[in-house]
Amino acid sequence: MAARILLIEDDPSLAEMVSEYLGQAGFRVSAAGSGNEGLERLAREPFDALVLDLTLPDLDGLEVCRRLRARADTPVLMLTARGDAMDRVVGLELGADDYLPKPFEPRELLARLRAILRRRSGPETGDVLRFGRVEIDRGARALRLDGAERALTGYQFALLLALAENAGRVMSREALMDRLKGEPLEAFDRSIDVHVSRIRQALEDDPKHPRRILTVRGAGYVFAKAQD
Amino acid sequence: MRRLYLRIYLAVLASLAVFALAAGLLWRQFADTGIVRPATEIAAVLAQNALPPPQAPLAAQQAALERLSAGLRADVTLFGADGTPQAWVGDPLPPPAAERHESGWLRRHAGPPAWGLRLADGRWLVAGMPLTRRHPAWGLFYTLAILALGVGVGAYPVVRRLTRRLENLQAGVESLGAGDFAARVKVEGGDEVARLAESFNRAAARIEQLLAAHKALLANASHELRTPLTRIRMALELMKEGAEPRRKAQLEQDIAELDALIDEILLASRLDAVQAREADEEVDLLALAAEECARYEGAELHGEPVALHGDPRLLRRLIRNLLENAARHGAPPVEVRVRRGARGAEISVCDRGPGVPQEDRERVFEPFFRRAGGKERAGAGLGLALVRQIARRHGGDAHCLPREGGGSSFVVELA
Numbered sequence: 001m002a003a004r005i006l007l008i009e010d011d012p013s014l015a016e017m018v019s020e021y022l023g024q025a026g027f028r029v030s031a032a033g034s035g036n037e038g039l040e041r042l043a044r045e046p047f048d049a050l051v052l053d054l055t056l057p058d059l060d061g062l063e064v065c066r067r068l069r070a071r072a073d074t075p076v077l078m079l080t081a082r083g084d085a086m087d088r089v090v091g092l093e094l095g096a097d098d099y100l101p102k103p104f105e106p107r108e109l110l111a112r113l114r115a116i117l118r119r120r121s122g123p124e125t126g127d128v129l130r131f132g133r134v135e136i137d138r139g140a141r142a143l144r145l146d147g148a149e150r151a152l153t154g155y156q157f158a159l160l161l162a163l164a165e166n167a168g169r170v171m172s173r174e175a176l177m178d179r180l181k182g183e184p185l186e187a188f189d190r191s192i193d194v195h196v197s198r199i200r201q202a203l204e205d206d207p208k209h210p211r212r213i214l215t216v217r218g219a220g221y222v223f224a225k226a227q228d
Numbered sequence: 229m230r231r232l233y234l235r236i237y238l239a240v241l242a243s244l245a246v247f248a249l250a251a252g253l254l255w256r257q258f259a260d261t262g263i264v265r266p267a268t269e270i271a272a273v274l275a276q277n278a279l280p281p282p283q284a285p286l287a288a289q290q291a292a293l294e295r296l297s298a299g300l301r302a303d304v305t306l307f308g309a310d311g312t313p314q315a316w317v318g319d320p321l322p323p324p325a326a327e328r329h330e331s332g333w334l335r336r337h338a339g340p341p342a343w344g345l346r347l348a349d350g351r352w353l354v355a356g357m358p359l360t361r362r363h364p365a366w367g368l369f370y371t372l373a374i375l376a377l378g379v380g381v382g383a384y385p386v387v388r389r390l391t392r393r394l395e396n397l398q399a400g401v402e403s404l405g406a407g408d409f410a411a412r413v414k415v416e417g418g419d420e421v422a423r424l425a426e427s428f429n430r431a432a433a434r435i436e437q438l439l440a441a442h443k444a445l446l447a448n449a450s451h452e453l454r455t456p457l458t459r460i461r462m463a464l465e466l467m468k469e470g471a472e473p474r475r476k477a478q479l480e481q482d483i484a485e486l487d488a489l490i491d492e493i494l495l496a497s498r499l500d501a502v503q504a505r506e507a508d509e510e511v512d513l514l515a516l517a518a519e520e521c522a523r524y525e526g527a528e529l530h531g532e533p534v535a536l537h538g539d540p541r542l543l544r545r546l547i548r549n550l551l552e553n554a555a556r557h558g559a560p561p562v563e564v565r566v567r568r569g570a571r572g573a574e575i576s577v578c579d580r581g582p583g584v585p586q587e588d589r590e591r592v593f594e595p596f597f598r599r600a601g602g603k604e605r606a607g608a609g610l611g612l613a614l615v616r617q618i619a620r621r622h623g624g625d626a627h628c629l630p631r632e633g634g635g636s637s638f639v640v641e642l643a
Contacts, residue, residue, distance in 0.1 A: 011455050011459070013459055014455060014458055014459045014462065017459065017462040017463060017466060018462060020466060021462060021465060021466060054451075055448070055451040080451075081450035081451040081453075081454045101454075102451075102454040102455060102457065102458045103454055103457040103458040103460075103461045103483060103487055104458065104461070105461070106461065106462055106465040107465075168511075168512060168515050168516070168519075168540075169512040169515050170512055170514050170515045170518070170533045209522075209525075210522065211522050211523070214518040214519060214521075214522050215518075216514055216515070216518045216529060216531075217528075217529065217530060218530070218532075219514060219531070219532065219533055222512075222514075222515040222518045222519065224518075224519045224522065225515075225519065225540075226519060226544065
């Protein structure tokens with residue numbers, strides 16, 4: 001059955017186009033033009049997810065999110081103008097599941113909406129590191145890209161985790177070896193570089209031009225903090 | 229001397245000292261001529277009338293002197309007009325100096341002070357003052373000194389209070405200057421300092437209000453400009469087969485360019501309006517450079533890990549803008565180098581493009597700078613202006629240098 005989405009957006013023309021676009025993608029979309037109207041709809045009807053504009057004429061998106069969270073855990077995708085890091089932090093703290101800056105790629109809206117719906121329906125261990133489209137599930141020791149599981153050996157997962165837990169910092173090969181001391185070795189004692197190349201095969205859109213695990217010549221590897 | 233209260237206080241003390249000195253001198257002058265002289269003249273006439281004439285025998289002189297000084301607890305000596313002692317009671321006293329012709333205090337090198345009364349016939353009656361240890365003029369001086377000390381001690385808290393209010397006001401102005409727009413000062417009393425404090429508070433409130441309005445404008449401008457952009461982007465997607473793929477791609481790029489420009493204008497405006505850093509955390513500059521280099525084909529990164537405190541979003545923007553500038557105006561290979569600098573960290577982005585002429589090397593950091601005769605469709609925009617703004621916000625600066633072998637080298641120091 002098609003997922004029901006409530007779109008709270010004060011710009012009627014944009015609301016109409018987003019509704020049409022999401023409708024074409026198979027969602028059943030209802031639109032509300034203000035925060036109060038949206039909250040009333042949410043109280044009356046069941047929705048699978050909420051697409052919420054941050055700037056609304058009456059209540060702002062954060063307030064709507066806070067009031068919604070007081071009584072339901074419907075997944076929320078917040079739309080906001082780009083550049084306000086504060087909005088993002090506060091939005092996620094108040095229970096928004098994801099955030100998308102305007103002007104967004106319509107396909108990205110679709111991908112993120114599907115991701116938050118999947119996250120809610122799937123087994124959530126609560127111990128997941130998320131970087132854009134990448135999910136590193138520490139509980140299940142699994143790597144997912146766009147929700148699809150990617151195969152890694154135990155050693156490679158441990159290496160990926162060591163990198164991802166230090167995202168945004170250059171990790172030298174020695175530091176990585178040190179972190180992986182307790183991990184049982186593979187049949188062949190390959191170098192870190194070989195393992196990284198295998199992880200890239202699983203993780204990167206284009207392993208020849210890696211964007212997620214980057215090599216810093218003479219220093220080590222970095223797991224990119226900002227992705228997608 | 230830098231402290232205002234000390235200067236005011238020392239001025240008060242100096243005025244008091246001058247006043248005391250002048251008062252002492254005036255009193256002495258006035259006392260000698262105005263008060264003491266008539267009394268001395270009367271005393272001289274009375275003493276002459278009470279004493280026998282100069283030619284009377286010495287015994288008569290001695291008897292008269294003893295009678296005259298009975299009950300006067302002082303040594304008294306009568307000198308003839310030639311300065312010889314004729315009679316005395318108690319210890320004999322030295323005669324007044326030969327050139328002295330006026331009654332008054334006599335200068336003595338030792339012993340208690342003496343008072344000399346010159347009689348009309350030229351004789352001197354000199355009385356020692358065994359009860360007074362000092363010249364009476366010193367008494368006045370001490371009195372004035374004690375008075376000055378009293379006033380000086382009393383003036384200190386008054387001066388200190390006045391200047392402390394000025395210091396509070398100064399602290400308020402400094403806080404405001406440092407970016408604390410909620411800084412206000414306490415208004416005490418109803419004088420000029422209090423009115424100045426009120427004026428400062430009013431001005432600070434106005435600045436805070438204007439900044440809040442500016443921030444609100446920035447926040448709304450971002451939303452108001454981006455919603456129509458989102459509409460255009462959405463409409464483009466919904467056109468589907470109706471749109472020619474090449475035109476559609478061009479439109480998408482235009483939207484992205486416009487969005488980036490809005491972003492830069494709003495960021496530049498926010499950096500102008502908000503002086504304090506919005507985030508301050510440890511940043512691995514080499515890792516940040518690696519992430520940004522991954523976005524550009526042919527950007528090579530070299531360097532050592534350097535950690536510094538800063539705003540990670542702004543530093544990412546700084547590196548991205550340098551790379552964007554190299555991609556747009558330079559030519560590959562683009563070399564990025566991160567290293568520890570003299571003041572903290574140094575990041576340089578070098579390209580093999582045509583380079584920047586000497587006269588434009590500072591001007592490229594100006595907003596919307598366009599090189600004379602430049603053929604590029606897009607100008608430098610705000611990219612390099614933001615680089616410099618962000619570098620300065622992190623205690624450093626950005627420079628454009630020529631590169632050996634051709635091309636340019638943009639070097640940013642960060643503290």
